[in-house]
Amino acid sequence: MILKFAFALAWLVMQACFVHAQTKGETGVRGEIVGQGGLKFPIAVSPLKNLGSGADAGRLSEGIADTIVYDLDLSGWFKVVDRAAYIESPQKSGVMLGTFDFKDWSTIGAEGLVKGGFTVQGDEVAVELRLFDVFQSKERVGKRYVGKVKDYRRIAHKFADEIINQFTGVPGIFNTRIAYVSTSGGRFKEIHVAHLDGSEKFQLTSNRTINLSPSWTPDGKSVLYTSYKDRNSSLYLFELYSGKEVKFAPRNGRYLGGKISPDGQFIAATAEAGGNSNINLLDRNGNLIRSLTENAGIEVSPSWSPDSRQLAFVSDRSGSPQVYVLDVASNKTRRITYSGNYNTSPEWAPRGDRIAYTGRVGNRFAIFTISVDGGEPRKLTAESADSEDPTWSPDGRFIVFSSNRAGKYHLYLMQANGENQRRLTGSGGDDTKPSWSPRLE
Amino acid sequence: MAAMDKTVWCGVMSIFIFAALGCAPSATSKPDPSVASPAKPAPKSGGEGRSPTKESTAGEGSSLDQLREGKPQVSGPLKDIFFGFDRYDLEAEARSTLKANADWLKKNPAARVEIEGHCDERGTNEYNLALGAKRAQAAKDYLVTLGIATERLSTISYGEEISLCKEPNESCWRQNRRARFVIIPSRPAS
Numbered sequence: 001m002i003l004k005f006a007f008a009l010a011w012l013v014m015q016a017c018f019v020h021a022q023t024k025g026e027t028g029v030r031g032e033i034v035g036q037g038g039l040k041f042p043i044a045v046s047p048l049k050n051l052g053s054g055a056d057a058g059r060l061s062e063g064i065a066d067t068i069v070y071d072l073d074l075s076g077w078f079k080v081v082d083r084a085a086y087i088e089s090p091q092k093s094g095v096m097l098g099t100f101d102f103k104d105w106s107t108i109g110a111e112g113l114v115k116g117g118f119t120v121q122g123d124e125v126a127v128e129l130r131l132f133d134v135f136q137s138k139e140r141v142g143k144r145y146v147g148k149v150k151d152y153r154r155i156a157h158k159f160a161d162e163i164i165n166q167f168t169g170v171p172g173i174f175n176t177r178i179a180y181v182s183t184s185g186g187r188f189k190e191i192h193v194a195h196l197d198g199s200e201k202f203q204l205t206s207n208r209t210i211n212l213s214p215s216w217t218p219d220g221k222s223v224l225y226t227s228y229k230d231r232n233s234s235l236y237l238f239e240l241y242s243g244k245e246v247k248f249a250p251r252n253g254r255y256l257g258g259k260i261s262p263d264g265q266f267i268a269a270t271a272e273a274g275g276n277s278n279i280n281l282l283d284r285n286g287n288l289i290r291s292l293t294e295n296a297g298i299e300v301s302p303s304w305s306p307d308s309r310q311l312a313f314v315s316d317r318s319g320s321p322q323v324y325v326l327d328v329a330s331n332k333t334r335r336i337t338y339s340g341n342y343n344t345s346p347e348w349a350p351r352g353d354r355i356a357y358t359g360r361v362g363n364r365f366a367i368f369t370i371s372v373d374g375g376e377p378r379k380l381t382a383e384s385a386d387s388e389d390p391t392w393s394p395d396g397r398f399i400v401f402s403s404n405r406a407g408k409y410h411l412y413l414m415q416a417n418g419e420n421q422r423r424l425t426g427s428g429g430d431d432t433k434p435s436w437s438p439r440l441e
Numbered sequence: 442m443a444a445m446d447k448t449v450w451c452g453v454m455s456i457f458i459f460a461a462l463g464c465a466p467s468a469t470s471k472p473d474p475s476v477a478s479p480a481k482p483a484p485k486s487g488g489e490g491r492s493p494t495k496e497s498t499a500g501e502g503s504s505l506d507q508l509r510e511g512k513p514q515v516s517g518p519l520k521d522i523f524f525g526f527d528r529y530d531l532e533a534e535a536r537s538t539l540k541a542n543a544d545w546l547k548k549n550p551a552a553r554v555e556i557e558g559h560c561d562e563r564g565t566n567e568y569n570l571a572l573g574a575k576r577a578q579a580a581k582d583y584l585v586t587l588g589i590a591t592e593r594l595s596t597i598s599y600g601e602e603i604s605l606c607k608e609p610n611e612s613c614w615r616q617n618r619r620a621r622f623v624i625i626p627s628r629p630a631s
Contacts, residue, residue, distance in 0.1 A: 181566075187508060189602065208509060210602045212566055226567075228505055232597065233570065256570040256598075270567060275578025275596065277571035298571040314568055320527070321568055342527060344565035358565055365563065388565060433566060 040079040041167070044110035045069050047083070047090040048127070052119040058149050060118050060125060061090065067156035068114060068129075068163075070197050071174040074413060075164065076420030081110045090115075095130065102137045110134050114163065125149045129159040131166060140166055153199050173393040177437040178400060179204070179214035179223050180411060183429035191225050193240070196400075196413065198425025204238060205229075213257040213433055218264050220438040226257050235269060235286070248286035256300060260284070261308040268292070268302035268311055279313055281328065292326060293333075303348045303355070305372075312336070312346035312355050312372075323357050325372065336374050343368075345389055349396045349416075356390035356399055367401050369416070380418030387412070391436045400424070402432040503623050504557055504603040514605055518545055519554065519622035522580060523615055526561070529575035531583055535620075539580060542622060543587035556580050557621040558598040559605075561614035566600055573598030580620040595625075 045068050047061045065083075072078040087104040094100050095117045105113045116129035130142040143162055145155040157174040164172030174196060182192045184203075191204040191211045205211045207229035214225040222239045235248040235255045248255060253273025260267050266289070267282040278299045279292040293299040298316040305311070311326045315333075320341040326333045337343040342360035349356065354369045364383035367390045370376075381387035385405035392399055397416050402409045406423065409430040414421040501517040502510075519542045522535035531539070546552060558573030558580075577596035585591050606613035 187511065209505060210508075210599070212570075212602070228599075228602075231503075231505065256574075257567040270571065272571060272574045272598065275575050275581075277574060298568065298575065300571045301565065301567045314565075342564065344568045360564070386563070 041077060041112060042079045042081055042109050043072060043112035043114065044081040044086065044105055044108065045072070045083075045114040046086065046088075046116075048115075048129075049090055049093075049095050049117040050119075051095075051117040052121070054120060056120075058120070058125075058152065060120070060127075060149070060152050064116070064118070064127065064129075064152055064156045065114075067153045067197065068160050071157060071160035071172065072163065074174075074196065074422060075172065076415055076422075077164075077167070078112075081108055095128070097130075097132070097139045102132070102134050105132075105134045112140075112163075114159075116159075120149060123149050125152060125155075127152070127155050129155075129162075131163055153195070153197070157195070170395055170397075171439075173395050173398065173436075173439065175440050176394060177220075177440065178391075178411065178424070178434050179216065179225075179437065180402075180431050180434040181212055181214065182427040182431045184427050186429065191223065192427055192431075193223070194425075196424060201427070204240070213435075215259045215435045216437045217260050218262050218438055220440050223435075224258055224260055224267070226255065235267075246286070248282065250280070250288065257302075258282075259302055259304055261304045262306055263308040265308065268304065268313075270300045270302065279311065279326070292328065292331060301345050303346050305348050306350055306352045310348075312348050314344050314346065323355060323370070325355075334374075336370060336372070337377065338374070339377060347390050347392055348372075349392050350394055351396040354416075356392065358388045358390065367399065367418075369399075378418070380414065381421070389433045391434045392416075393436055394439050400434045400436055402434060501623060503555060503597075504559070504599055504621065508603055514603075514621075516621065517624050519624065521619045521621050524576055524618040524620075526614070526618065527564070527572065529572060529579050531579055535580075536583065539583050540587060543584055543589055546584070546589050546593070553593045553595070553625045555623045555625055556584075556594060556596045557623060558596065558600075559603065559617055559619045559621065560601040561617040562601045562604055563614065564601070566602070570598050570600035570602075573600045576618075576620050580622075 045065045047065045050056045050061055069080050073080050085108045088100060095115045111134050113132040113134050116127060118125050118127045124146060126146045128144045131140040133140055141162060143159055145158060147155050154175060160174045161172035177193050177195055179191060179193045181189050183189055188208045189210045190206060191214045193204055194201040204223060210228040212226040214223045216223055221241065222237055224235060224237050226233050227236050232254045233256055235258045237246045250271045253271055256270040256272050256277060258267050258269035265284060269280045269282055270277055271280045276296050278294055279302050281289040281292050283289055295317055299313060301314045303312045309328055311328060313324055313326060314321050315324050321344050322335055323337040323343050323346045324333050324335050336355060340359050344358050346355045346357045354371055356367060356369045358365050359368045361383040365386040365388050366379050366383050367381045367387045368377040368379050385403055387401050387403040390399045390401045398413055399416055400411055400413050403412050409432050410426045411424040411431050411434050412421050413424055501515050504514060507514050520538050522538045556577040558577030560569035560573050577598055581594045581596050584594055604617045606616040
C-alpha cells in the first residue's frame with residue numbers, strides 16, 4: 001500500500017482517539033488524523049518550481065504553497081515543517097519522482113511532501129501538484145490544474161482537498177466560502193462573503209441598515225438573508241453571479257429568518273405576526289404552503305435535516321428556549337435539549353447524526369452538539385467568553401462559529417469535537433452569524 | 442457594465458416613481474417573487490428603499506432611521522419600558538410607565554405610535570428578533586387594555602440589532618432590553 005506509513009499512523013491515531021468518522025455508504029479507510037497534542041502528521045510543502053520561461057511575476061511559487069500550508073495547518077491534522085528548514089532549492093531540483101532526493105526531506109522530519117510546478121501563459125496558469133510519501137519514497141497522487149492566474153488560490157485549495165482525501169478518504173472543505181454578518185468597524189450590519197483564508201472577500205449588501213442570518217442555497221450560487229433595508233424585516237434571495245435579487249414577505253407580519261432545504265425545493269421561514277413567531281413552509285418562490293407550527297409563543301431558527309424531511313428549530317413552549325425536531329410530513333414534534341434554560345440556533349450536521357446549537361452556561365454562551373435522538377450534549381467551547389452561531393462544514397468535520405474571546409466578535413474554526421480552535425481572518429469589525437457554503441466548483 | 446448600471450438605475454427609478462404615485466406594490470400584500478431591486482454588491486446601491494419609507498416617520502424617528510443617520514437615540518414624550526433577561530412579561534415599573542404613556546396618548550388623540558421591541562446583545566439574533574416582537578406586543582396589548590385604540594399602535598422588533606448602551610454589564614444590558622415608543626404623525630390627508 002502506498003503511503004503505508006501515513007495510513008498506518010493515521011489509523012493508529014484514529015484508534016487511540018475517540019474521533020470516529022464512519023461515513024455511511026462509503027468504503028475504505030475512514031478516520032481523522034487527529035490526536036491530543038503532538039500527534040499531527042509532519043508534512044513539508046515546497047514552493048513550486050517555475051517551469052515556464054518568464055519570471056514569477058504573480059509570486060505563484062510561494063503563493064500556491066502558502067495557501068496549501070494554510071489549509072493543512074487549519075485542518076489541525078498536520079504539522080507543516082517550517083519552510084526555513086528546507087534543504088533543497090525548489091527552483092533547481094525536480095518535481096517528479098526520481099528527480100529529487102527524499103533524504104533532503106526525511107532529514108528535516110517530513111513524512112509527507114508536496115511538490116509541484118507551474119507554467120504561466122498570458123492570464124492562465126497550468127499547475128501540477130504531487131503528494132509524496134517520504135518514507136516509502138513513492139508518489140501518492142498527482143494532479144494537474146489549469147485556471148486563471150488570479151484564481152491560483154482555488155487551485156491550491158483543490159489540491160489541499162485532495163491531500164485530505166488521500167489521508168481520510170473524504171475530500172477536504174477548503175474550496176468553500178463563509179457568508180457572515182459584519183459591522184466592518186461601522187454601525188451598519190452588512191453581509192460579507194469570503195474564503196476560509198480570508199481571500200476573495202466580497203460585500204454582498206451595502207444598504208446601510210441591518211442585514212442578518214445569511215444562508216446558502218444547496219448549489220452554492222445564492223444567499224438567503226434577512227434585511228431591514230425596506231424598513232420591515234424581510235427575506236431576500238441574492239444570486240451571487242448575476243446580482244439578481246428576489247424579496248419574500250408574508251401576507252401578514254414579517255419574516256425574521258429562513259433556510260432553503262438541502263433538496264432546493266422549500267424554504268422554512270420564521271414568520272412573526274401579532275408578536276407570535278412561527279415556522280412557515282414556503283415553496284422556492286416564496287409562496288406559503290402551510291404553517292409548520294402554530295403557537296402563541298416563540299418558534300424560530302429552522303434548520304433542515306440533510307434529507308430535507310425534518311427541521312430542528314427553537315421553541316419557548318416549555319417556558320424557556322429549547323431545541324426541537326419537527327417531521328415536516330406529519331408535523332410531529334419532539335424536544336431534543338433538556339439541560340440548561342437557553343438553547344438556541346440549532347444547525348443540523350450534514351452527516352445527519354448531530355445538531356449543533358448555542359447554549360447558555362451561567363452568564364455565558366457556548367457551542368454544544370447533541371445527538372438527534374437527544375441525550376447528553378457535548379460542550380465544545382469554554383465559557384470564559386461567549387461563543388455563538390455554529391455552522392457545519394459540508395463534510396461535517398468542522399464547525400465555524402463566532403466568539404468574543406478576543407474582545408470583538410470574530411469567526412473561529414474548530415474540529416467537530418471542539419479541538420484545534422483557530423481564529424479566521426476577519427473584517428476588522430464584529431463578525432457574527434457565519435454560514436458555511438457547500439463545496440464550490 | 443454600463444448596461445448593468447442602467448438596469449439598476451431604471452429599477453431604482455421605477456421604484457421611486459411607483460412610490461411617488463402612491464401605488465408602490467405593498468411589501469406585505471402577498472409573497473412577492475418578483476425582482477424587488479436588482480441590487481448588486483456595489484457600495485452605491487445603499488440608498489435604495491430609503492425614500493419610499495421616510496414619509497412614515499418624523500419627530501424623534503425610528504431606531505432604524507436614527508441608525509441610518511448616525512444620530513444618538515433620543516426619546517420623545519413617551520418613556521421606554523424595560524424587561525428581564527429572556528422575559529417579555531411586564532414588571533410593575535413597566536406597567537406604571539405604560540399608564541403614563543397611555544395618559545399622554547389620551548391627551549394627544551391624533552398621535553400614532555410605533556412600538557419597538559429591543560433586546561440586549563446576548564443570545565441568538567433570530568431568537569432575539571422574536572423576543573423583541575413579544576416585548577413590543579406585550580406593551581401594545583397593555584396600552585389597549587388601558588383604552589388606547591389598537592389602530593393607533595403598530596409594532597416592530599429590532600432584536601439585539603440596535604443597542605442603546607454598549608458596555609458588557611447588567612445595567613447596560615437592562616437599558617437595551619426595552620420597548621421604545623416612537624410617535625408617527627398622522628397622515629395629513631386622511
